[in-house]
Amino acid sequence: MVKYKVTVYTGSNFSATTLNKVFIKLVGEDGESFRTKLVSLKGAASFYRGTSSKFSVCTDLDIGKVLLIELDKQPILLTPKDAWFVDKVCVKTPDKKVYTFPIYRWIDDTNVHRFREATALRVIDDTHHLGRYSREQELKKRAEDYNWHVYADGLPHCIKTSGLASLPCEVQFSFTKTSEFAFTAATGLLELNLKGLANQRTLWKDFEEIDKVFCNKSTDISEYVKKHWREDAFFGYQYLNGNNPILIRRCTSLPDNFPVTDEMVFVHGCKSFSDEMQKGNIYLCDYKTLDGVMTNVINEKRQYLVAPLVLLHKTPDDKLKPIAIQLKQTPSDDNPIFVPSDSEYDWLVAKAFVKSADFSEHQLNVHLLRTHLLAEVFSLSLLRNMPMVHPLYKLLIPHTRYTLQINFLARRLLISDTGVFTQFASSGGKGMFTILRRSLSSMTYTSLCIPDDIAERGVESLPNYYYRDDGLRLWDIIHRFVKGVLSYYYKNDQEVKDDVELQKWIQDIYEHGFLSQDGTGIPQSFSTVEEMVKFVTMVIFTCSAQHGAVNSGQYDYGGWMPNTPITLQQPPPIKKGTATEASFLQTLPNVDTTVQGMATMWLLSRQSSDFAGLGCYPDFHFSEEKPLNLIHTFQEELIQLSIKIKERNKSLEVPYTYMDPSEVENSVAI
Template sequence: MVEYKVTVSTTNIATATTFSNVFIKLVGTDGESDRTWLLSLKGVASFFRGAVSSFTVSCPASLGKLVLIELDKQRLPFIPEDSWFPAKVEVKSPEGETYHFPIYRWITDNEVHRFREGTALKVFDDNHHLGQYSREQELNQRAQDYVWDVYAEGIPHIIKAESPSSLPSEVRFSFTKSTEFAYTAKASLTELNLKGLDDCTERWDDLDTINRVFCCKRTAISEYVQQHWKEDALFAYQFLNGVNPMLIRRCTVLPRNFPVTDDMVCLHGQGSLGDEMKKGNIFLCDYKNFDGLKANTINGKKQYLMAPLILLHKTPEHKLMPIAIQLKQTPADDNPIFLPTDSEYDWLIAKIFVRSTDFNEHQLNVHLLRTHLLAEVFAVSLLRNLPMVHPLYKLLVPHTRYTLQINLLARIRLISESGVFTQFTSSGGEAMATILKRSLASVTYSSLCIPDDITERGLQNVPNFYYRDDGLQLWDIINRFVKGVLSYYYKTDAEVQKDSELQKWILDIFEHGFLSQPDKGIPQRFTTVAELIKFVTMVIFTCSAQHSAVNTGQYDYGGWMPNTPTSLQLPPPTTKGTTDETRMLQTLPDVNATVQGMASLWLLSKPSSDFVALGQYPEEHFSEEVPRKLIKDFQGELGVLSAAIKIRNQSLEIPYTCMDPAEFENSVAI
C-alpha cells in the first residue's frame, strides 16, 4: 500500500463552511484511488471557513502522475443542503512530489466535480485521455451555464440571466459584497440624509439650498468642485482628468459646422486660430453622437439634451481654457456661439449644457459601454471557451470578479424602465438605445488601447494630463506582466494559431461584443504571440484601470449637481443676453432628480470591504514558479507606481487618484 497526503483548504469567507461529508478520488496516469471519505480528528470542523485540514488516501500502488481529482459532498441526515467553497487541494505523493489543485468554486450539490492539476495546459498539450475528457465536459457545462442574450439591437450582447440567483454560483457576489450592496438608490438617500427629498418635484430656489443638501456628504474634491465649478479652468480640467477624459482631441482643422473666427476668440496674444492649431494648442470636444435625439420626460416635463461643440486653447501658462461653445451641431442664427467674453450667465449656462451632455455621454458610452458591457463580453467569452486549466483562464479570471452580477444589477436597477437612470436623466428615455448603438459604432480597437488612443487624439504633449501619464505607465506595467506570462506558455506564433480554445474566445468576443463589424480593428483570430499579448493587455487595462478612471470620481465631480446636471428642463438660449440666475436655476433638474442622481453616484463610487486591488491575486490559479514570480514582479512595479502617484498628488491642487493601482480593483466590480 502507498499513501497520499491530502490537504484541503476552505476559503475564509462567510458561508464557505460545509457540514457535509466530503469525498475525494485521486486520478493519475497509472490508475485511480477509491472514492475516499475525508475524515480527521477535527470532525465537522475540517471544512469550516478558513480551515486547512489534512487526510490520508491509501492506494494499492502508485497512481503515477496525478491528472485530476474528483470531489463531492453528501449532506448528513436531517441537515439541510449547504454550500462549500474550497480554495485548493494539495496532494503529496509517495514519491515526494506535491500536486496543486486550484478549486475556488462553490460546490452546492451532491454531484461529483472534477478539478485539474494546477499546471496550465493548452488544449494541444493536454494529451491524457482523462484530462481531455474532463476538459470537454467542463466546457460543455459552461456552455449551458453561460448563454449569450441580446439586451438591445446594436449593442454588445450580455449573459442570459433574470436575477442574481439565476447566475452560476461562482460568479455571484460574496455574502459580504451582497450584504453591502443591499443598498439601493433609496438606501443611499438615507446615508446621504436626503430621505424625503426623493419625491419632491419642485425646482431649486437658489444655490444655497442645493449647498445645504450637498453638505450632508462631501469629499475633498467635491468640496473643491462646489467652490470652483463656475471657473473656466475647472471646466476645461475635467476634459483631461475628470470622469470623461475620452472625448477631447487636438484640433488641426475647425469643423465646418463650428464657424469660430479669429475676431470671436481671445488667444492671449498668441496669434490666429490657424497659427495656434499648427502649434498644437487648440483642442476640440464634439458630442455629435447626441445630435437629433429626443430627450426624456421627467416629472411630466420635457427635458433638453444638446449636442455641443467646445473649442479649448492651451495658454502660454500651460493651462487649458475654453474659448468657444456651440450647443447644437447645425450653425444657425438661433444657435449662437458662446464665448468667455459674453455675460456671466450666458457663458455659464452654455457650460452647464455641456456638462449635462458630458454626464450622459460619460454614463452611457465611456462608463457603461466601454467598460461594463465590454468587460461582460470578455468574461462570458472566457467562461464559455476556456477551461480552468488553460493559462489564459488562469490569467484573466481574477479580472472578471463580480462583473456579471454588477452588470445584471445595473440593468435591473439603473437602466430598466423603472431604473434611476431611466427615470431621472435626460438620455434615460428612448434616446438611451440610440446613444449606445452610436457609441458602439464609434468604438475602435485602437481607442481601447491607451497608447494608440492618446496618439490618435494628438494628446501626447498636453500638460497636466494625469489620466494619460498614469494610464500609459499602467499599460506598460500590465503589458510587461502579460508578455511574461503568455510568452512562457506560447513559445511560437504557430502555438497561438493552433490553440482552438483561444481562437474560439476571440471569435466570440468579435461576434458578441463587436457584432462582427470588421472595420473596428478587433481581431477575429490571433496569428501571433504579439497580437495576443496586446489584446490581453487591453482586456486587463479595460477591466481595471480604465474602469477606475471613469468610475471612481463620479461623486467627486457629480456630487455638486450644478457642475454635472443629470438633466436640464429648459431649452438653451437662442439669443445672448436672455439668461440670468433665475433662468439658470429653472433650467437645472428638479429636487428629486438631483438627489436621486447624487445617491446613485455615491453608491457607484463606494468600494466594497472585500475590495481586491489590481495585481493582488488571493486565489492561486498558477502553480508554476515562472508565472508566480511574474506576479510578484507585477505587484512590485504597481507598488512603485502607486508610491510615485501619491508623492505627485501631494503637490497638486486637485489630486488625481483614479489610476493609483492601490486604489482600484482587478475587475469591474462596482
C-alpha cells in the same frame, strides 16, 4: 498499499462550511484510487469555513503522476444538502511530491466535479486522454451555465439569467459585498440626509439651497468643485482628469459645422486660429453622438439634451480654457456660438449644457459601454471557452470578479424601465439605447488601447494630463506582465494559431461584444503572440485601470450638481443676452432629480471592504516558478508607481488618484 496524504482547504467565505459527507477520487497516469470518504479526527468540523483538514487516501498501487481529482458530497441522513466553498486541495504522494488542485468555487449539489492539477496547460499540451476528457466536460458544463443573451439590439450581448439567484454561485458577490451593496443602495438617500427631498418636485430657489443639501456629504475634491465650477480653467481641466478624459482631441482644422472666427475668440487680434492650431494649442470636444437623441420626460416634463461642439485653448501658462461653444451640430441663426466675453450667465448656461451632455456621454459610452459591458463580454467568453487549466483563464479570472453580478444589477436598478438612470437622466429611456448603439458602432480598437488612443487624439504633449501620464505607465506595466506570462506558454506564432480555445475566445468577443462589425480594428482571431499580448493587455487595462479612471470620481465631480447636471429642464438658448441667475436655476434639474442623482453617484463611487486591488491574486492558480515570479514583479512595479503618484499628488491643487494602483480595483466590481 500506497498512502496519499490529502489536504482540503475550505474557503473563508460566509457559509462556506459543509456538514455533508465529502468523497474524493485521485486519478493518475497509471491508475486511480477508489472513491474515498474523507474522514479526520475533526469530525463534523473538517470542512468548517477558513480551515484546512488532512486526510489519507489509500490505493493498491502507485497511480503515477496525479492528473485530476474528483470531488462530490452527499447529505447525511435527515440533514439537508448545503453549499460548500472549496479553495483548493493538495495531494502529497509517498515520494513527497505535492500536487495542488485550485478550485475556488461552490459545490452545492451531489454531482461529481473534476479539477485539474495547477500546472497550466493549453489544449495542444493536454495529451492524456483523461485530461482531454475532463477539459471537454468542464467546457460543456460551462456552456450550459453561461449563455449569451441579447439584452437590446445593437448592444453587446450579456449573460442569460432568469434572476439574481440563477447566476452561477462562483460569480456572485461575497456575503460582505452583498450586504454592503444592499445597505448602501437602500440607505443612500438617508446616508446623505436627503430622504425628505426624494419626492420634492420643485425648482431650486438659489445656490445656497443647493449648498445646504450638498454639505451633508462631500469629499475634498467635491468641495473644490463647488468653489471652482464656474471657472473656465477648471472647466477645461475636467476634460483631462475628470470623469470623461477620453473625448478631447487636438484640432488641426476647424470642423465645417463649427464656423468660429478669429474675431470671435481672439478679440485683440494678437493670435489666429491657424497659428495656434499649428502650435498644437487648439483642442476640440465634439458630442455628435448625442445629436437628435429623443430626450426623457421627467415629472411629466420634456427634458433637454444637446450635442455641442467645444473649442479649448491651451494658454501660455499651460491652462486649458474653453473659447467657443456651439450647442447644436448644425450652424444657424438660432444656434449662436458662445464665447467667454458673453455675459456671465450666457456663458454659464452654455457650459451647463455642455456639462449635461458630457454626463450622458460619460455614463453611457465611456463608463457603461466601454468598461462594464465590454468587461462582461470578456468575462463571459472566458468562462465559456477557457477551462481552469488554461493559462489565459489563470491570468484573466481575477479580472472578472463580480462583473457579471454588478452588470445584472445595473440592468435592473439603473437602466431598466424603473431604473434610476431611466427615470432621472435626460438621456434615459429610448435615447439611452440610441446613444449606446451609436457609440458601439463608432468604437475602434485604437480607442481602447491608451497608447494608440493618445496618439490618435494628438494629445501626447498636452500639459497636466494626469489620466494620460498614469494610464500610459499602467499600460506599460500591465503589458510587460502579460507579455512575460503569455510568452512563457506561447513560444511562437504558430502555437497561438493552433490554440482552438484561444481562438474561440477572441471569436466570441468579436461576435458577441462588437457584433461582428467590420472596420473597428477589433481582431477576429490571433495570428501572432504580439497580437494576443496586446489584446489581453487591453482587456486587463479596461477591467481595472480604465474603469477606475471613469468610475471612481463620479461623486467627486458630480456631487455638486451645477457642475454635472444629469438633465436640464429648459431648451438651449437661441440668442444671447437672455440668461439670468433665475433662468439658470430654472434650467437645472428639480430637487428630487438632483438628490436621486447624488445618491446614485455616491453608491457607485463607494469602495467595498472586500476590494481587491490591481495585482491582487489571493487565489492560487499558477504553480510554475516563472509566472509566480512575474506576478511578484508586477506587484512591485505597481507599488512603485503608486508611490510616485502619491508623491506627485502632494504638489497638485487637485490630486489625481483614480489611476493610483492602490486605488484601482482588479475588476469591474462596482
